[in-house]
Amino acid sequence: MKQIIDFIPLILFFVVYKMDPRTVSLGANDFELGGPFSATLVLMVTSVLVYGSLYLKNRALEKSHVVTLAAVMLFGGMTLTFHDEAFLKWKTPIVNWIFAVAFLGSQFIGEKTLLERMMGHALTLPDNIWLKMNISWVIFFILLGAANLFVAFTFHDIWVDFKVFGSLILTFLFVIGQFLVISKHIQTEEK
Template identity: 90%
Template sequence: MKQLIDFIPLILFFVVYKMDPRVVSLGSSEYELGGPFSATLVLMVASIVIYGSLFLKNRHLEKSHVVTLAAVVLFGGMTLAFHDEAFLKWKAPIVNWVFAVAFLGSQFIGEKTLLERMMGHALTLPDDIWLKMNISWVIFFIFLGAANLFVAFTFHDMWVDFKVFGSLILTFLFVIGQFLIISRHIQTEEK
């Protein structure tokens, strides 16, 4: 359930982005709904509400939530302030590359990789497997950031679809690959 909550702002962004632009009256004010700029505002508000609620409930946010929220507010704010969606297109690549740097840096800071810190309570694996899996995530985040950037600036009409569905499918397939590595090692260890 917790991971599904993370997708609510993205789904709302997608729905509003894909809407045909129309003017909506609220009281005496009129707002345009549909397209990249209203979708960006919806993404920002939904992210603040979701992560604000999580913070109020748990009294803390995971580091990944802090990075994501900061990127949404920063790049979303610049998108709206400069009325240029290029800023928003840079958000996903930069967030992915920040995660890549964090995973890579974790190999040199502390005794455990970031992946082992996140999953070590549930799995017992040799250090070399944790290291290989951690490096795999570094490579994946670099690739996903580059793919997002390439699609965003090469295939303008497809970038929102790729951001929502393509990234999700690639991540899902990558996680399946990680589980195959883990299961192979666990089977070897049990024998």
């Protein structure tokens, strides 16, 4: 359920982005709905609502939520201020690269890698496997960020489709690959 909630702003962004632009009247005010700029505003508002609700419920946000919300507000704000969607196109690659740096930095800070901190309660793996898996996430986030950047500025017509569905499919396939690799190394406790 938590993962679905995280996708609400992205799904609404996608829907509004793909809409034909139209004017919507609310009271005495008219608003443009459809296209990149109204979709950016929807992304920003729904992100605040979703992460604000999570914060009120849990009294904390995960670090990934904080990074994502900050990036949405920063790049979304610049997109709307300068009326240039190029700023929004940079959000996903930069967030991916921030995650890559976090995974890489975790190898040098603390006793466990970031992946082991996140999944160590559920899996018991040898240290060298945790390290290899962590490095593979670093490489994945670097490549995913580069792919998003390439598509955003080379294939303008499909960048939103790739951002929403391509990134999701690539992440899903990567996680399946990770599972196949770690399934050989899972240590079970002997009774």
